[in-house]
Amino acid sequence: xxxxxxxxxxxxxxxxxxxxxxxxxxxxxxxxxxxxxxxxxxxxxxxxxxxxxxxxxxxxxxxxxxxxxxxxxxxxxxxxxxxxxxxxxxxxxxxxxxxxxxxxxxxxxxxxxxxxxxxxxxxxxxxxxxxxxxxxxxxxxxxxxxxxxxxxxxxxxxxxxxxxxxxxxxxxxxxxxxxxxxxxxxxxxxxxxxxxxxxxxxxxxxxxxxxxxxxxxxxxxxxxx
Numbered sequence: 001x002x003x004x005x006x007x008x009x010x011x012x013x014x015x016x017x018x019x020x021x022x023x024x025x026x027x028x029x030x031x032x033x034x035x036x037x038x039x040x041x042x043x044x045x046x047x048x049x050x051x052x053x054x055x056x057x058x059x060x061x062x063x064x065x066x067x068x069x070x071x072x073x074x075x076x077x078x079x080x081x082x083x084x085x086x087x088x089x090x091x092x093x094x095x096x097x098x099x100x101x102x103x104x105x106x107x108x109x110x111x112x113x114x115x116x117x118x119x120x121x122x123x124x125x126x127x128x129x130x131x132x133x134x135x136x137x138x139x140x141x142x143x144x145x146x147x148x149x150x151x152x153x154x155x156x157x158x159x160x161x162x163x164x165x166x167x168x169x170x171x172x173x174x175x176x177x178x179x180x181x182x183x184x185x186x187x188x189x190x191x192x193x194x195x196x197x198x199x200x201x202x203x204x205x206x207x208x209x210x211x212x213x214x215x216x217x218x219x220x221x222x223x224x225x
Contacts, residue, residue: 011049013039018046019060023101023212027057027108058114060214065122068092068208068216075218076202081129082187086178086199089154091218093177095208096158097170102210107162110155119155123147131185146184153180171200 017039032046050056160166207221
């Protein structure tokens with residue numbers, strides 16, 4: 001096996017090991033030394049392969065987000081970017097509300113600037129499509145404000161759910177979150193309500209499931225849970 005192949009295998013081993021440890025124990029509870037030991041590689045290789053701990057966390061987050069978007073788009077295909085946004089957000093918040101380990105993982109990783117940068121990129125991409133379709137153009141200043149406010153509100157909502165401060169009905173939290181996000185890109189009132197109704201109807205009976213491999217799946221909901 002060539003040097004590059006060995007290096008790629010080591011990098012994947014570190015990433016796969018860290019992914020499971022982060023999910024099961026929390027990002028803040030797992031040191032780079034523990035990751036390297038569990039992966040069976042030399043200490044210090046996290047920095048060598050990922051540049052920093054933040055680089056490793058961001059790589060794991062990026063793969064998770066792309067897999068999440070793919071899973072949702074595959075199960076709920078739509079050419080309406082606003083509806084696609086609402087469906088993904090609705091399923092994700094529901095999953096974070098139910099899954100304590102994923103919620104802790106999420107709260108830990110958003111403290112890393114590298115992850116915040118990727119979050120902004122994803123949010124920018126999603127909201128720019130909605131704004132362009134709604135207005136026929138994309139006011140970059142308005143878009144940046146929408147991205148900043150919507151992403152900040154989402155992160156704070158998850159933090160407050162984790163801390164126990166926000167303990168209202170989930171459907172109510174989701175409805176407020178989606179209405180606010182849509183209003184920032186000029187989707188108001190009746191149109192926003194219609195999007196919310198369609199989102200609930202399309203996702204009824206389904207849930208997002210995420211385990212220790214951070215491979216998102218759309219599954220039939222168990223009515224007894």
